[in-house]
Amino acid sequence: GEDVEQSLFLSVREGDSSVINCTYTDSSSTYLYWYKQEPGAGLQLLTYIFSNMDMKQDQRLTVLLNKKDKHLSLRIADTQTGDSAIYFCAERNTGGFKTIFGAGTRLFVKA
Amino acid sequence: DTGVSQDPRHKITKRGQNVTFRCDPISEHNRLYWYRQTLGQGPEFLTYFQNEAQLEKSRLLSDRFSAERPKGSFSTLEIQRTEQGDSAMYLCASSLVGQGDEKLFFGSGTQLSVL
Numbered sequence: 094g095e096d097v098e099q100s101l102f103l104s105v106r107e108g109d110s111s112v113i114n115c116t117y118t119d120s121s122s123t124y125l126y127w128y129k130q131e132p133g134a135g136l137q138l139l140t141y142i143f144s145n146m147d148m149k150q151d152q153r154l155t156v157l158l159n160k161k162d163k164h165l166s167l168r169i170a171d172t173q174t175g176d177s178a179i180y181f182c183a184e185r186n187t188g189g190f191k192t193i194f195g196a197g198t199r200l201f202v203k204a
Numbered sequence: 205d206t207g208v209s210q211d212p213r214h215k216i217t218k219r220g221q222n223v224t225f226r227c228d229p230i231s232e233h234n235r236l237y238w239y240r241q242t243l244g245q246g247p248e249f250l251t252y253f254q255n256e257a258q259l260e261k262s263r264l265l266s267d268r269f270s271a272e273r274p275k276g277s278f279s280t281l282e283i284q285r286t287e288q289g290d291s292a293m294y295l296c297a298s299s300l301v302g303q304g305d306e307k308l309f310f311g312s313g314t315q316l317s318v319l
Contacts, residue, residue: 108242128310134313135208135311138308
């Protein structure tokens, strides 16, 4: 079945880079997403990548996709205290209706 | 710019009571989703609508749950005879399908506590 797994916690110092990792099982996944959730709020789409790409950069965010290993990562450069949140990896098939989410990685940024 | 709005933000109810939540999606969006999120977990799919048609329901959605989107705009999610296990954050999301990729825009959720 479809499954998305992430490490639960990551702690970094302000100014360092953060790398959040995710693995997924569905080889037919076409769209892979990163969402951010702050306390008491809904999920905010940060970025996404198509499965025919291996990298996407958007300002401080870099997404890397290793389709062979079904591994996705999100790198946040120059991490700030405002980046402290839960980050969810998610995947969806072409034509599918269901987006499958991981359990989220809690990022703590120390000043 | 009005995003997805959900009402109420919080609901506390006693076991056995009925509750209803409302979601107003982004106006031009044709798909509307309901997800449930429990503490320490990611959102789990419950059901979705394409315009006014409910096209899929998860096995998580027991007979006590019903969702409607009568005019293809706002949606309601009703839970009858609530149980303590229903306590969770109920998230609504909307999207515009038909442009290749699909991006979900989430509301802030309704936090349900069943005592």
